[in-house]
Amino acid sequence: xxxxxxxxxxxxxxxxxxxxxxxxxxxxxxxxxxxxxxxxxxxxxxxxxxxxxxxxxxxxxxxxxxxxxxxxxxxxxxxxxxxxxxxxxxxxxxxxxxxxxxxxxxxxxxxxxxxxxxxxxxxxxxxxxxxxxxxxxxxxxxxxxxxxxxxxxxxxxxxxxxxxxxxxxxxxxxxxxxxxxxxx
Numbered sequence: 001x002x003x004x005x006x007x008x009x010x011x012x013x014x015x016x017x018x019x020x021x022x023x024x025x026x027x028x029x030x031x032x033x034x035x036x037x038x039x040x041x042x043x044x045x046x047x048x049x050x051x052x053x054x055x056x057x058x059x060x061x062x063x064x065x066x067x068x069x070x071x072x073x074x075x076x077x078x079x080x081x082x083x084x085x086x087x088x089x090x091x092x093x094x095x096x097x098x099x100x101x102x103x104x105x106x107x108x109x110x111x112x113x114x115x116x117x118x119x120x121x122x123x124x125x126x127x128x129x130x131x132x133x134x135x136x137x138x139x140x141x142x143x144x145x146x147x148x149x150x151x152x153x154x155x156x157x158x159x160x161x162x163x164x165x166x167x168x169x170x171x172x173x174x175x176x177x178x179x180x181x182x183x184x
Contacts, residue, residue: 021062022076023050031062031071043068098128099178104154106134106146113150117157124161124181132168134175147175155179 021027026046033041033049036058046060053060053073061079064070100123102116120130132154134147151168158179166178 020076022059023053026050026060026062026069026071028062028069030068031060032066032068034063034070034072036073046071095127099131100128101131101133104132104134104150106136106140106143106150108150113154114157117154120154120158120179121161124158124179127181129165129181130158130162130179132177132179136173136175141173144170144175151175151177 028046030043031046031049032043033052035041036056041052049071050060056073058073059076061072061074061076062069063072100120102120102123104113104116108116120132123130132151134150136144136147140146147170148168155162155164155177161182162179163182164177165180166176168175168177
């Protein structure tokens with residue numbers, strides 16, 4: 001009773017939050033130094049590199065752990081700010097592709113299939129993928145060719161906006177086909 005149990009916190013770091021060794025945190029005796037313009041200044045003592053960084057009012061940042069480690073002179077706070085900005089821009093430009101499902105039946109009417117095809121084209125134009133499925137009921141499973149014919153007819157209706165990513169395939173009582181948006 002009364003024993004202290006440490007609590008472990010798991011944090012997810014973004015690229016901009018990964019801490020690099022800077023200035024006095026670098027414990028290596030010698031480093032390969034690169035200045036703020038990308039020119040190599042050669043291998044030197046870490047204290048000499050730190051003195052150069054202080055003279056130029058910059059930070060000494062360890063960028064590689066090779067032997068000898070590579071350090072660069074830079075404004076570290078500006079570097080982190082630029083990294084966070086780039087990361088935010090990448091997240092903003094990222095498009096999450098969803099997989100929408102469209103269910104058909106082996107005995108679907110032509111008009112019903114046209115309505116489902118119209119909905120599928122909308123999904124594809126939004127950049128989402130579509131999973132077209134048919135569930136066979138009762139004795140329909142003995143007539144898998146009917147489902148295949150329905151799938152092919154459906155694909156012909158949406159062919160202008162779709163490419164077939166996965167051919168129609170029967171798995172048990174279901175038949176699936178995956179359609180992806182056509183690249184223009």
